[in-house]
Amino acid sequence: MEKKKHKGSVVERKKEVLSSLENLGLSIYEQIDGGQFPSITMPSRSTENINYDPQLRQFILGDRRVKRSARNIRHLKPFAQLVWAALFSNELSSQRKTSTLRDVYYSAQAYEMTFKDQQESNNIITDLETVLGFSREDFNIFPEERSAVFGDLTIEYTVPGYEGKTMDLTSHPDGVMIGPALTSAEFVKTKADKVIAIEKGGLFTRFIEENVHRKFNALLVLTAGQAPRATRHFIRRLNEELKLPVYVFTDGDPWGMHIAMVIISGSANAAHLRELNTPDAKWSGVWATDIVNYKLPTDPLDEIDMKRLLELQKDPRYKEDPLWHREIKTFMKIKRKAEQEAFSRYGLTYIVDEYLPAKLEETR
Amino acid sequence: MEKKKHKGSVVERKKEVLSSLENLGLSIYEQIDGGQFPSITMPSRSTENINYDPQLRQFILGDRRVKRSARNIRHLKPFAQLVWAALFSNELSSQRKTSTLRDVYYSAQAYEMTFKDQQESNNIITDLETVLGFSREDFNIFPEERSAVFGDLTIEYTVPGYEGKTMDLTSHPDGVMIGPALTSAEFVKTKADKVIAIEKGGLFTRFIEENVHRKFNALLVLTAGQAPRATRHFIRRLNEELKLPVYVFTDGDPWGMHIAMVIISGSANAAHLRELNTPDAKWSGVWATDIVNYKLPTDPLDEIDMKRLLELQKDPRYKEDPLWHREIKTFMKIKRKAEQEAFSRYGLTYIVDEYLPAKLEETR
Numbered sequence: 006m007e008k009k010k011h012k013g014s015v016v017e018r019k020k021e022v023l024s025s026l027e028n029l030g031l032s033i034y035e036q037i038d039g040g041q042f043p044s045i046t047m048p049s050r051s052t053e054n055i056n057y058d059p060q061l062r063q064f065i066l067g068d069r070r071v072k073r074s075a076r077n078i079r080h081l082k083p084f085a086q087l088v089w090a091a092l093f094s095n096e097l098s099s100q101r102k103t104s105t106l107r108d109v110y111y112s113a114q115a116y117e118m119t120f121k122d123q124q125e126s127n128n129i130i131t132d133l134e135t136v137l138g139f140s141r142e143d144f145n146i147f148p149e150e151r152s153a154v155f156g157d158l159t160i161e162y163t164v165p166g167y168e169g170k171t172m173d174l175t176s177h178p179d180g181v182m183i184g185p186a187l188t189s190a191e192f193v194k195t196k197a198d199k200v201i202a203i204e205k206g207g208l209f210t211r212f213i214e215e216n217v218h219r220k221f222n223a224l225l226v227l228t229a230g231q232a233p234r235a236t237r238h239f240i241r242r243l244n245e246e247l248k249l250p251v252y253v254f255t256d257g258d259p260w261g262m263h264i265a266m267v268i269i270s271g272s273a274n275a276a277h278l279r280e281l282n283t284p285d286a287k288w289s290g291v292w293a294t295d296i297v298n299y300k301l302p303t304d305p306l307d308e309i310d311m312k313r314l315l316e317l318q319k320d321p322r323y324k325e326d327p328l329w330h331r332e333i334k335t336f337m338k339i340k341r342k343a344e345q346e347a348f349s350r351y352g353l354t355y356i357v358d359e360y361l362p363a364k365l366e367e368t369r
Numbered sequence: 370m371e372k373k374k375h376k377g378s379v380v381e382r383k384k385e386v387l388s389s390l391e392n393l394g395l396s397i398y399e400q401i402d403g404g405q406f407p408s409i410t411m412p413s414r415s416t417e418n419i420n421y422d423p424q425l426r427q428f429i430l431g432d433r434r435v436k437r438s439a440r441n442i443r444h445l446k447p448f449a450q451l452v453w454a455a456l457f458s459n460e461l462s463s464q465r466k467t468s469t470l471r472d473v474y475y476s477a478q479a480y481e482m483t484f485k486d487q488q489e490s491n492n493i494i495t496d497l498e499t500v501l502g503f504s505r506e507d508f509n510i511f512p513e514e515r516s517a518v519f520g521d522l523t524i525e526y527t528v529p530g531y532e533g534k535t536m537d538l539t540s541h542p543d544g545v546m547i548g549p550a551l552t553s554a555e556f557v558k559t560k561a562d563k564v565i566a567i568e569k570g571g572l573f574t575r576f577i578e579e580n581v582h583r584k585f586n587a588l589l590v591l592t593a594g595q596a597p598r599a600t601r602h603f604i605r606r607l608n609e610e611l612k613l614p615v616y617v618f619t620d621g622d623p624w625g626m627h628i629a630m631v632i633i634s635g636s637a638n639a640a641h642l643r644e645l646n647t648p649d650a651k652w653s654g655v656w657a658t659d660i661v662n663y664k665l666p667t668d669p670l671d672e673i674d675m676k677r678l679l680e681l682q683k684d685p686r687y688k689e690d691p692l693w694h695r696e697i698k699t700f701m702k703i704k705r706k707a708e709q710e711a712f713s714r715y716g717l718t719y720i721v722d723e724y725l726p727a728k729l730e731e732t733r
Contacts, residue, residue, distance in 0.1 A: 102578055102717060105571035107710045114666060114714035149570040151517070151593075153546055165578075167542050176540065178531050178550040182517055184543025184574060206513040207469035210549060214466055214529075229515075302478060346471045350478035353466060 014246060015163055015191050019098070022144055025137045026095045033088065042076035045087060047135045048277060055276045057321035062269070062284040064276035064322075066135075086129045087136070089118045094133065094144035101165050103145045103185040106130060135277040142188060142235055150233040153180030155213050156224035157197050158247075160190035178213055180227055188235045192246055195224070199365075200243050202226040202286075204255040204264055208345050208356070215357040221365065224249065231264050234281055240268060241283045251283050252365060257291030258306070258342035259313040262332065270322040287368040288328070290360070293335035296343045299360070302350050303341035310342060378610060379527055379555050383462070386508055389501045390459045397452065406440035409451060411499045412641060419640045421685035426633070426648040428640035428686075430499075450493045451500070453482045458497065458508035465529050467509045467549040470494060499641040506552060506599055514597040517544030519577050520588035521561050522611075524554035542577055544591055552599045556610055559588070563729075564607050566590040566650075568619040568628055572709050572720070579721040585729065588613065595628050598645055604632060605647045615647050616729060621655030621665070622706035623677040626696065634686040651732040652692070654724070657699035660707045663724065666714050667705035674706060 029045070036043040048054065049069040058065045073084045093112060097104055104112070110126040113119065120126040130141050137144075158174045164186045171193060174181050181187060201223045203209045209227040212218070218225055226240060243249050253268055255261030271282035296303060306314075314333055323329040336342070348356035393409070400407040412418065413433040422429045437448045457476060461468055468476070474490040477483065484490040494505050501508075522538045528550045535557060538545050545551060565587045567573045573591040576582070582589055590604060607613050617632055619625030635646035660667060670678075678697055687693040700706070712720035 103571075103574055104717065105710070107708065108571055108575075108713050108717070111666060111708075111710050111713035112717060115716050147571070147574070151543070151570055153515070162542065164542055166580075172541060177536060177545055178526065178528055179515070179546040179548030181541055182543040182546050184570075186542040206515055206548075207467075207472055207511070210467055210511070211472075216530075302475060344471065344475075346469070346475050349472050349475035352479050353468065353472070353476060 013191070015189055018143065019163075019189075022137070022139050023095070023098055025139060026091055026098070026144070029091055029136065030095075042074055043084075044072050044074035044076070045084065045136060046070055046072045047132065050131070050135060050277060055273050059325060061279075062322075062325065063271045063279075063282050064273045066276050083129065083132075086113075086118065086120065086126075087132050089113065089116060090126075090129050090133045092116075094141075094146070097145040101145075103147050105147060105149055106141075107149075109146060131274075131277070138278075140234065140238065140275075140278050140280060142185075142238060145185070147185050147188075147235055148233045150229065151182050151184055152229040152233055152236045153182055153209065153227040154187070154224060154239070155180040155209075156195075156218040157222075158195040158224055158243075159193040160187065161193050162186055162190050164189060174224070175218070180209060180213065180225070183226075183233075183236050183239055185235075188239055192242070195247055195249075196222065197224045197247075197249060198222045200224045200226060200240065200249045200251040201361075202228055202232070202240060202251060202253045202268060203345075204228050204230065204261060205345055208254075211353070212357065215354055217357055217361065220357075221361070228253075228255075228264060228268070232268055234275075237268055237271075237281045237283075240286070241280055244283045244285065250369075251286035252289040252368060253286055254290055254345065254361075254364075255288070256342070256344045257293060257296050257301070257347075258344075259310055259317060259336065261291065262288065262329075263313075263317065266317075266322055266329075289364045289368040291343055291345060291347075293332045293339060295360075295364075296341060297335070297339060299348070301343040301347040303339075303343045303347070306336065306340050306342050311337070311340075377555070379553055382507065383527075383553075386501070386503050387459070387462055389503065390455055390462070390508070393455055393500065394459075406438055407448075408436050408438035408440070409448065409500060410434055410436045411496065414495070414499060414641060419637050423689060425643075426686075426689065427635045427643075427646050428637045430640050447493065447496075450477075450482065450484065450490075451496050453477065453480060454490075454493050454497045456480075458505075458510070461509040465509075467511050469511060469513055470505075471513075473510060495638075495641070502642075504598065504602065504639075504642050504644060506549075506602060509549070511549050511552075511599060512597045514593065515546050515548050516593040516597055516600045517546055517573065517591040518551070518588060518603070519544040519573075520559075520582040521586075522559040522588055522607075523557040524551065525557050526550055526554050528553060538588070539582070544573060544577065544589070547590075547597075547600050547603055549599075552603055556606070559611055559613075560586065561588045561611075561613060562586045564588045564590060564604065564613045564615040565725075565729075566592055566596070566604060566615060566617045566632060567709075568592050568594065568625060569709055572618075575717070576721065579718055581721055581725065584721075585725070592617075592628060592632070596632055598639075601632055601635075601645045601647075604650070605644060608647045608649060614733075615650035616653040616732060617650055618653055618709065618725075618728075619655065620706070620708045621657060621660050621711075622670070622708075623674055623681060623700065625655065626652065626693075627677075627681065630681075630686055630693075653728045653732040655707055655709060655711075657696045657703060659724075659728075660705060661699070661703060663712070665707040665711040667703075667707045667711070670700065670704045670706050675701070675704075
């Protein structure tokens with residue numbers, strides 16, 4: 006079945022972002038016009054106000070709010086910085102240029118706006134996300150990292166110079182980079198019925214070479230370690246807009262497990278946002294129990310790995326599904342870890358011929 | 370002027386690789402057939418045998434040779450491992466599958482060939498490179514890392530399923546990933562007259578958005594930090610096959626400087642190879658003197674940066690061109706470093722409008 010997507014969601018969203026920026030400016034203007042000191046109120050992101058919501062299966066912010074007021078001399082600087090960040094984001098969005106957090110930090114100096122260090126400017130950008138309820142990628146501030154996608158999906162660009170051009174994501178057999186242009190593209194059509202996300206570049210290439218996209222009717226996404234935010238947002242869009250189930254394959258260790266978890270439930274740092282995680286995505290392997298069942302070659306878990314497992318055990322995101330607890334316990338018992346490539350001990354294509362179909366079935 | 374390249378160089382090279390593997394097998398077979406213990410002789414890669422060649426502007430191996438003989442009981446294991454590595458490389462190449470160093474390590478177990486750890490299997494692959502005079506990418510063992518390219522170059526794929534298909538490297542405005550498929554593609558045509566290599570992903574995107582490829586008639590290559598081997602080989606091919614001069618832009622610190630140097634002169638680890646560096650490439654910035662001249666926002670050089678500068682000062686690769694010495698000295702004097710993004714203090718497009726043309730002219 007060929008799915009056709011009603012296009013326009015990206016363009017619609019861009020308009021919403023611009024109008025939310027405009028509204029912010031307007032509210033400040035009106036306060037000043039009314040003879041008041043202008044202020045901005047937003048949910049607090051302090052640790053006490055971050056709660057895990059089992060319904061949404063992600064962290065959310067509670068009811069506490071903070072107010073930045075130009076009346077308060079201690080607020081004056083962060084207030085001005087926040088207004089500048091909104092101005093700069095508006096310029097980026099309306100001029101259709103992209104930027105990075107690092108770039109924002111230096112760009113401030115062109116406006117004689119000073120930040121103590123990059124940490125300070127990063128925080129202000131997060132404030133702006135919190136105020137507007139959009140993520141910084143929505144106002145064209147992108148991460149440095151790039152990952153990739155491959156498979157039967159036709160997209161349509163919305164970036165300048167490429168508007169209306171389409172691209173089939175099987176065009177380049179090394180995979181198509183997920184950068185600002187792909188992230189802001191509309192989905193036109195796909196025959197795929199699932200998404201398989203893969204941690205490692207070598208395995209991503211193996212999957213393409215072995216035609217996993219065709220044999221399993223799948224879009225393949227490379228996370229390249231911890232998935233960049235733009236990639237997590239992209240995975241969510243595939244899940245939401247195209248209704249494709251998502252399966253995540255990582256190394257069999259606490260770090261791989263957490264790569265899957267962040268795709269599924271997001272991070273506490275992004276408790277103020279809703280569009281960076283995919284609650285229905287599944288962690289399909291490599292599980293600790295796979296290490297046992299498939300008799301994989303392993304390395305010992307070191308002290309840092311063990312410490313990480315103890316942290317994960319206490320993490321509310323890991324408390325929902327008994328699967329995670331079973332796997333954490335098994336890791337602790339066997340005290341071993343295994344990489345995705347470990348399946349090559351049974352031959353290069355074993356992972357595609359045997360392991361992948363078994364795990365897709367098991368985690369369906 | 371449109372350059373057309375006589376195609377066939379990649380296919381030709383693949384044939385050479387396969388026949389060098391075949392010759393290796395044949396020589397072992399003939400030795401056994403002649404009643405001798407088989408042996409393999411290759412240049413030594415010990416430190417004493419690695420010399421810097423000012424003519425070639427890279428490290429090369431001297432005259433010392435080592436022999437691995439099946440007669441010597443201590444050689445027996447590495448000899449068998451090397452023969453297995455050749456067998457496995459031959460399988461990869463003839464089946465047209467790619468692999469990674471990590472995959473090679475695990476794959477050995479499918480053949481009941483044991484390696485103590487991955488370091489041991491990596492060494493054996495380097496031995497095989499040394500014996501054959503081809504780099505491991507030639508026999509389909511690729512790095513995990515992926516970088517990207519963008520610009521007016523049409524390539525023709527040689528990988529299975531894509532043979533004969535062409536691709537214009539401006540097709541995807543996020544940049545086209547440099548993986549096994551692109552690395553093994555033939556160059557069909559280009560109108561570009563230079564290559565600009567860039568360290569950072571954010572700046573690579575900025576250059577695309579600002580149409581640097583068109584304004585400066587350039588192919589843009591993202592190195593994404595230290596350029597992966599496949600990317601360095603790709604840059605050399607652009608320089609050699611298409612006769613394009615190469616300009617490298619990095620952060621203004623000892624690490625950025627060395628990213629440029631490795632593109633230009635390669636590394637001591639690859640002294641046994643000739644195709645991973647581009648001796649005529651230029652480091653065009655960010656120089657220490659640029660930091661001074663452009664009054665860039667800076668951070669202090671820390672202890673590790675200073676230590677690195679002292680190491681580079683003693684490195685033979687840095688002794689050739691007075692430019693490097695001047696810049697090392699300037700870094701030591703100003704004790705400051707600056708990132709590429711620092712130019713944003715003069716506005717987002719300053720780096721493209723002012724800095725880039727000035728530096729291209731200066732390092733022509």
